[in-house]
Amino acid sequence: LPFRNPVGLGAGFDKNAVYLRELEALGFGFVEIGTLTPKAQPGNDKPRLFRLPEDEAIVNRMGFNNGGVEEAVERLKKINSNIIIGGNIGKNKVTANEDAGNDYNIAFEALFGEVDYFTVNVSSPNTPNLRALQEKEPLHHLLLTLQNINLQYPNAKPILIKIRK
Numbered sequence: 001l002p003f004r005n006p007v008g009l010g011a012g013f014d015k016n017a018v019y020l021r022e023l024e025a026l027g028f029g030f031v032e033i034g035t036l037t038p039k040a041q042p043g044n045d046k047p048r049l050f051r052l053p054e055d056e057a058i059v060n061r062m063g064f065n066n067g068g069v070e071e072a073v074e075r076l077k078k079i080n081s082n083i084i085i086g087g088n089i090g091k092n093k094v095t096a097n098e099d100a101g102n103d104y105n106i107a108f109e110a111l112f113g114e115v116d117y118f119t120v121n122v123s124s125p126n127t128p129n130l131r132a133l134q135e136k137e138p139l140h141h142l143l144l145t146l147q148n149i150n151l152q153y154p155n156a157k158p159i160l161i162k163i164r165k
Contacts, residue, residue, distance in 0.1 A: 001030075001084055001116055001117065001158065003029040003030060003084060004029045004082070004083075004084075005027060005028065005029030006029055007027070007028060007029055008028050008029050008030035008031060008032065008084070008086075009023055009028050009030070009031045009032065010032050010088075011032040011033065011034045011035055011086070011088035011119065011121070011162075012034075012035075012060075012062070013031075014031055014033055015033065015034055015035065015036070015065065015066045015067075016033070016036075016066055016067045016071060016072050016075070017033045017072040017075045017076050017079070017085075018075065020033075020076075020079055020081055020083060020085065021079065021081060023083070024081055024082070024083040028083065029083070029084065030083060030084035030085070030086060030116075031083055031084075031085055031086070032085075032086035032087070032088050032119060033072060033076075033085060033086070033087060033088065033115075034066065034072075034087060034088030034089060034090070034119070034121070035064045035066065035088045035089065035090040035121045035124070036066050036068070036069045036072050036087065036088065036089055036090070036107055036111070037064055037066060037068065037069065037089075037090050037091060037092045037093075037103060037107065038068065038069055038092060038102075038103050038106040038107055038110075039068050039092050040066065040067045040068035040071065041063075041064060041065065041066065041068075041092055041093055041094075042065055043062050043063035043064060043065025043066075043126075044061050044062060044063035044065075044126055048060070048061045048062050048063065048065075049061075049062065061125075061126045062126060063093065063124070063126040063127060064090050064092075064093065064121075064124060064126070064127055069089075069106065069107045069110045069111060070110060072111070073110050073111060073114055076111075076114035076115070077114065084116045084117070085114070085115045085116055086115060086116065086117045086118065086119055086160075087107070087108075087111040087114070087115035087117070087118050087119070088118075088119040088121050088162070089104055089107035089108060089111070089118060089119070089120060089121065090103070090104075090107070090121040090122075090124065090127065090130070091103035091104060091127065091130065091133075093127050093128065097129050097130075097132055097133060097138065100130075100133055100138075100142070101141065101142055101145055104120060104142060104145075104146060105145065105146070105149060108146055108149060108150075109149060112153060112157065115157070116157065116158075117157050117158040117159070117160065118146075118157055118158070118159045118160065119159075119160045119161070119162050120142065120143065120146065120159060120160070120161050120162065121162045122134050122139065122142070122161065122162065122163060123162045123163050123164035125164070131164065134163050134164075139161075143159070143161070146159060147159065
């Protein structure tokens with residue numbers, strides 16, 4: 001992908017694709033929206049972002065709060081922009097890991113025509129058991145499924161993975 005500027009904004013700031021024009025005007029070369037899930041979800045109870053001044057730290061425990069993938073797609077369809085847009089996708093908190101692939105597939109297919117690349121988020125410590133999807137077998141199955149969907153389109157998109165130790 002040809003990046004106008006190598007400085008971009010990762011997922012988490014503009015979860016619902018609300019500020020893309022403003023972020024482009026600020027000069028970002030790309031913006032990653034999300035993490036988006038198939039269904040809207042409120043995220044974790046508040047406070048979910050706070051400072052620990054004595055430790056010079058910020059605690060983030062958002063829990064994939066977002067308005068759902070369809071809401072973001074409707075916004076993206078109305079935006080005429082040259083900025084590279086990434087779609088960070090995840091599973092809903094209530095979805096069992098055995099069914100997680102369905103959530104990723106739904107978000108992937110819904111966003112396909114509106115984003116330039118995907119990030120598969122299997123790293124959030126705030127979504128119960130999500131990081132278990134980083135294990136070899138579940139991750140292989142998930143990525144193979146997404147890549148098979150991706151290759152059905154004439155313009156396959158780059159797929160990145162967000163993992164965490």
